[in-house]
Amino acid sequence: MYSPAILFLLSSAFISASMANFGTDVDVTWGGQRAVVTNNGQQLSLSLDRSSGAGFQSKQEFLFGKFDMKIKLVHGNSAGTVTAYYLSSQGALHDEIDMEFLGNLSGQPYTLHTNVYTQGKGNKEQQFHLWFDPTADFHTYTILWNPQQIMWYVDGTPIRVYRNHESSGVAYPSKQAMRMYSSLWDAEDWATQGGRVKTDWTQAPFTASFSNVDINGCVWSGSGSSCGPSSSSWMNQVLVASDQQKLAWVQKNYMTYNYCSDAQRFPQGLPPECSLA
Template identity: 55%
Template sequence: MQLSSQGALHDEIDFEFLGNLSGDPYIVHTNIFTQGKVNREQQFYVCFMVDNIPLRVFDKNEAIGVPFPNSQAMRVYSSIWNADNWATQGGRVKTDCTKAHFTASYKNFNANACVWSSNNTSSCGSNTNSMTSTATWMNRQLYVKRLKWVQKNAHNYCTDFKRFPQGLTPECNQSSLH
């Protein structure tokens, strides 16, 4: 599933269910593009029983030069595509096209979103970062503990020194919730 604006400098938030070998756990790959910039990927093993455990946080860090996807209207997209050259265990597991026709569906899908007007203003106002507001929806300490447990499950761009030997992005050093 993808939330995306249009154009070369687009904002985009992806949730992708990656393939697997039969019997292996499914992986959710998440990615955030801001102003056309990518490389903010995380992967999680999913057990489909979330129990109020957060799966992804991208803090608003514009003060340190990290773009935040809040200045463009976005739409929700959903598709099925073959990414077996990288997505399934680094490309080791290939898609078996003899098992096609592949389908995906969403049931009882709800989205809580800001509405953009024709003059490019949002109904959310200026403070949309729920984790830094004084009225957080969950105890922050418990939230951080649960998120750290989830992040140990697969891949996090903020701990991928092999892929980014030149250094991690600024928000990786800033927040406990990357």
């Protein structure tokens, strides 16, 4: 069920929209010529060298939506680099939904790092290894964010679900509009094996490529009413039985870290959402 506050926002401040062009629908926010748009706006590449990385953001802000993008990650020795794809609002008390791809030594798997921030607080990490080479070709990465839950997908396979437990006192990102962001940057102090493996700058420039951006969401505009609770299929989407099986398969075979299993990190007790269905 939607809270009265969410229903008010949906009926008074949002309109449905779809965006699918890097040339017209995103802004390069840093890195200058290290961000290159090609193929009539259907593809964008980011490069990282010793001087700088690069990043871009959606022109529009959204409160709830389905965000799809194909990404081909840095090939070869990408240790120390992070390719980020996430949603975020602004300010110290921001909300954020993360997918970050942590680089690796050649032949070792990337780590896909996921997290959720509400009111500036995160500490809800789950990490995964991918079951394919994400540098050989483009793969589709999806963040689906609706009032009931957040779901992360890889090539249509769900890997994580974070449910709305506001009724039990657990904060959920439901009140701040967020932009979509992507970036390629140097995080050698922590990205690869906890920072033990540093960036090899003789391999620079590092390049990640992005394609087929597709956002269907509720645009923050201050007016409009076309994005109500039943306006889009993703607004009420949940995992069906077959998706639950896929989720269990991924988490059994490819999850490498789950904050809800880290009792040592939370000596006063695991976060409350860890025990909620």
